Structures are given as structure tokens and as C-alpha cells.
Amino acid sequence: MFSFNMFGEPLQPRPFNTQYRCYSVSMFPGADKQSVENGGKIIMPPSALDVLTRLNIVYPMLFKLTNRRANRNTHCGVLEFVADEGKVYIPYWMMRNLLLDEGDLIHIESVSLPVATFSKFEPQNVEFLDITNPKAVLENALRNFACLTTDDVIAINYNDRIYEMRVLEVKPGSAVSIIECDMNVEFAAPVGYQEPERMDSAAALPEDTEEEMLPEPTGFYSFQGSGNRLDGKKKNLQLPQEELLKKLPRQRGIPDYDYEIGFIKFWRKLPKVNNTENKPEEPDEFESFAGEGTSLRQAKSRK
Numbered sequence: 606m607f608s609f610n611m612f613g614e615p616l617q618p619r620p621f622n623t624q625y626r627c628y629s630v631s632m633f634p635g636a637d638k639q640s641v642e643n644g645g646k647i648i649m650p651p652s653a654l655d656v657l658t659r660l661n662i663v664y665p666m667l668f669k670l671t672n673r674r675a676n677r678n679t680h681c682g683v684l685e686f687v688a689d690e691g692k693v694y695i696p697y698w699m700m701r702n703l704l705l706d707e708g709d710l711i712h713i714e715s716v717s718l719p720v721a722t723f724s725k726f727e728p729q730n731v732e733f734l735d736i737t738n739p740k741a742v743l744e745n746a747l748r749n750f751a752c753l754t755t756d757d758v759i760a761i762n763y764n765d766r767i768y769e770m771r772v773l774e775v776k777p778g779s780a781v782s783i784i785e786c787d788m789n790v791e792f793a794a795p796v797g798y799q800e801p802e803r804m805d806s807a808a809a810l811p812e813d814t815e816e817e818m819l820p821e822p823t824g825f826y827s828f829q830g831s832g833n834r835l836d837g838k839k840k841n842l843q844l845p846q847e848e849l850l851k852k853l854p855r856q857r858g859i860p861d862y863d864y865e866i867g868f869i870k871f872w873r874k875l876p877k878v879n880n881t882e883n884k885p886e887e888p889d890e891f892e893s894f895a896g897e898g899t900s901l902r903q904a905k906s907r908k
Contacts, residue, residue, distance in 0.1 A: 625691060630648075646683055647670075647682075698769070723774070728796070740792075743790060753780070
């Protein structure tokens with residue numbers, strides 16, 4: 606929106622530059638305080654709107670807030686013009702960034718910022734990793750913001766919890782507007798986050814032999830005792846230890862320490878040993894009641 610002079614030429618916007626007493630949103634007498642606290646916009650007095658209109662300010666209205674005493678600054682938008690004259694109300698996280706106390710003087714000037722194309726955030730707590738979809742949560746929270754400034758620590762509210770995020774980087778400038786923009790978002794590792802220690806499989810596992818990989822025979826196994834025959838002969842039905850171990854499934858496998866990422870190996874047969882093909886031994890299938898029997902009844906001979 607521009608005004609024109611008597612010759613039809615657009616009037617150049619003049620900067621808005623003034624000072625106010627700064628107070629946190631908790632001091633604001635209105636009822637809708639939480640919407641201001643969870644965003645990046647401030648509440649200004651009605652006289653500021655009148656001055657901004659006469660100055661032909663560029664929309665959207667963006668401002669640079671400066672604490673000259675501490676040489677700290679940030680950028681914001683405006684939510685309403687309903688504050689008391691001579692006062693502005695800003696979010697508490699913004700007061701902390703500017704190192705302001707209640708009632709301190711703050712310098713406000715109008716600015717025009719480039720549209721954001723990239724931003725990178727650093728969560729200030731590892732609990733941020735518990736959020737299922739952090740990008741969606743951040744995108745929804747940034748709808749209450751008008752701009753971002755490098756090195757600011759913003760606060761977002763999600764599930765009745767406050768998560769602080771440091772703005773590590775924004776492009777194409779140190780301060781950008783995020784109103785109606787297509788911005789790429791990245792996350793840095795949260796403060797206090799430690800990478801899980803990766804154990805080398807070759808060093809972590811002891812040098813187990815193949816016999817140690819096999820499980821110990823436990824539990825009940827049928828037909829493993831010895832029996833008595835009517836003819837007086839004895840037959841031991843106890844299986845040897847080696848045969849018993851072959852029938853039991855393995856609980857652990859032997860890892861392939863020579864595995865290369867991106868390759869799949871299909872073992873068709875065992876490699877040759879001493880130029881002879883090493884065929885895998887096929888275990889004998891267990892067959893119940895495979896012994897020989899003796900009949901008590903003598904067969905009659907036919908003449």
C-alpha cells in the first residue's frame with residue numbers, strides 16, 4: 606500500500622524510529638496473553654499505528670528492537686496496537702535475548718527484511734528428540750512468528766511444554782522474514798546430546814569357537830534311555846553327544862567380519878579344501894521305532 610503525491614508519483618516510505626518502555630506479556634492487562642508469548646510479535650500503542658500510517662510504511666510491518674545499553678538486538682512483527690501509550694509488551698523469551706528488565710527502554714525502528722530461504726535450529730534440550738515429527742511441530746509454531754534473527758533463542762509450546770531453539774543460521778541474511786515463504790529447515794544436534802558408542806563387532810565379541818556357539822542340551826528328549834529285550838540282548842538307545850548337538854538349533858550365528866556394506870552374498874556351497882569339494886554333511890533324519898523286533902509266537906512250518 607503506497608500513497609501518491611500531486612504528480613502521481615509514489616511517496617517514499619519514511620523510517621519509524623522511537624523508544625518505548627518495555628514490559629513482558631505477563632504485565633499486559635488483556636486476556637489473550639498466551640498467543641503473544643508463543644510467538645514473535647509484540648503489542649504496540651495506538652499512536653504507533655497512526656504514525657506508521659502517515660509514514661507510508663512498507664507492509665508487512667517488521668521492526669528491529671535494540672537494547673542500546675547491552676548492544677543486543679532482534680527483529681519482530683506486530684500483533685495489535687492496544688498497549689498503553691508509551692509502553693510495548695513483548696514475549697518473555699525476547700526480553701531474555703535482549704537482556705531487558707521490566708520497564709527498561711527499548712529502541713524500535715521499522716525495517717524491511719528479505720524473505721527466508723533456509724534456516725537451521727539447535728534444540729536447547731535433548732527432550733526435543735522425543736517429538737515424533739519435529740519439523741511439523743516447528744512449522745506450526747513458526748506461524749506465530751514474522752521473522753527470525755541469527756543467534757536468537759526462540760521458545761515454542763508443544764503439548765504444554767516449552768522447547769527452546771537457537772537460530773544458528775538463516776539465509777539470505779542475518780535476519781529474514783518468514784511470512785509466506787518457502788523455507789528449508791535443518792536441525793543441529795541438541796545441546797547435551799551424545800552419540801551412542803558404536804562397538805566394533807570383531808573387538809566386542811570374544812574369540813568363540815564353533816563349539817561354544819552351540820547351545821547346551823537342555824530339556825526332555827524322547828527315547829533317550831536304555832531298554833530291555835526279551836531275548837536278553839541290550840541295545841543302548843542313547844544318542845552320542847555329537848549327534849544330539851546336530852539336531853538342536855543354533856542360538857547364535859557367527860558374524861561375517863569381512864562383510865562389505867552394499868553387497869549381498871549367497872552361499873551356494875562350501876569352499877573347496879585341498880582341491881577337493883567339501884560337501885556339507887547331511888544329518889541323519891530321526892526315525893522312530895526303527896529297531897528289530899522278535900515275535901513270541903513261533904511261525905508254523907508248512908509241509
